[in-house]
Amino acid sequence: MEFDLIEAIRSRCSVARADVRLGIGDDAALLAPPAGHELAVSTDTLVAGVHFPIGTSARDLGWKALAVNLSDLAAMGATPAWVLLALTLPDANRDFVVAFADGFAELAAQHGVALVGGDTTRGPLNVGVTVHGFVASERALRRDGARAGDLVFVTGTLGDAAAGLRCLDRADVRAQEFFNAPADTREALVARLNRPSPRIAAGAALRDLASACIDVSDGLLADLDHIAARSKVGIEVDADALPASSALLALFARDERVVLQATGGDDYELAFCVPPAKAADAQRHLSRIGCGATRIGRVVAGEGVRMLDHDGRELVIERSGWNHFA
Ligand code: ADP
Ligand code: MG
Secondary structure (H helix, E strand, O other), X not given: OHXXXXXXXXXXXXXXXXXXXXXXXXXXXXXXXXXXXXXXXXXXXXXXXXXXXXXXXXXXXXXXXXHHHHHHHHHHXXXXXXXXXXXXEOOOOHHHHHHHHHHHHHHHHHHOOEEEEEEEEEOOOEEEEEEEXXXXXXXXXXXXXXXXXXXXXXEOOOOHHHHHHHHHOOOOHXXXXXXXXXXXXXXXXXXXXXXXXXXXXXXXXXXXXXXXXXXXXXXXXXXXXXXHHHHOOEEEEEHHHOOOOHHHHHHOOHHHHHHHHHHOOOOOOEEEEEOHHHHHHHHHHHHHOOOOEEEEEEEEOOOEEEEEOOOOOEEEEEOOEEEEOO
């Protein structure tokens, strides 16, 4: 039965690469990384009820499990190549595995990623994915290169996935706007939650321009905090500069919207720092690949991340909402 499931997965993930000398079917895969490059390797686990709502479709789950991993490679400026999939399933549900593999394969095909191995075991639903990519030696984007004076940007828009998650929860009184909203608005937000688009091309475009980069998975402020800590700098974010989709603008008033944008998470956009002299180049490179980027703040001497309101006062966001810092 396990082999039947592995075959169902393998047959759907059909990307073939010359650098895969030996793929699924032996005790280990044999892979040939290109000369002059470093291997970028990352792994992320998705646990039901923690990293995705229990009702998420198998197809969306397959997509998302790969997407969140590719997002980490994007943040390094790496080009994805190979992936391993460790699936733990409560039972040998072939329909689930087929739908999962279809969603996974759809995104893998978009990025030319070959599934080269994995593991299939029984237990509480758990999806572990390990991705490998290449980046020319010493040219990866890291978290530790930001310098005071750099500008801070983010790709795309923020807060949609968090809004989609909140609004899937019918028990959440704050979700009322959502159920009154047009179906296409609702679907746009939920799609951002279930089918994030890893910013691979944007990461590659920023390789020689950004001084630091991270993907926004835990929430913008929390993730920028990692850049601040690793780079030993402070970061100021302008609350009113945060980019919002039309769906988010339509459903949420300003204060609630800012909370979703700054802390919601699951955005899988890239937040990056760039020296002022390279900012125009970075924006031009990104617009050439059809990826918008918005300037949201600046790197300063000091430590930590502060969000500023339009009047320059610090805007402190707490779990329960936001309030002005006196
Ligand atoms: P072993 O017992 O040697 O660990 P397995 O029986 O677990 O081998 O797996 C057989 C082959 O199938 C291996 O090449 C393994 O990498 C691959 N494989 C197992 N599960 C998966 C999966 N979920 N996705 C992709 N490949 C898998
Ligand atoms: Mg095994």
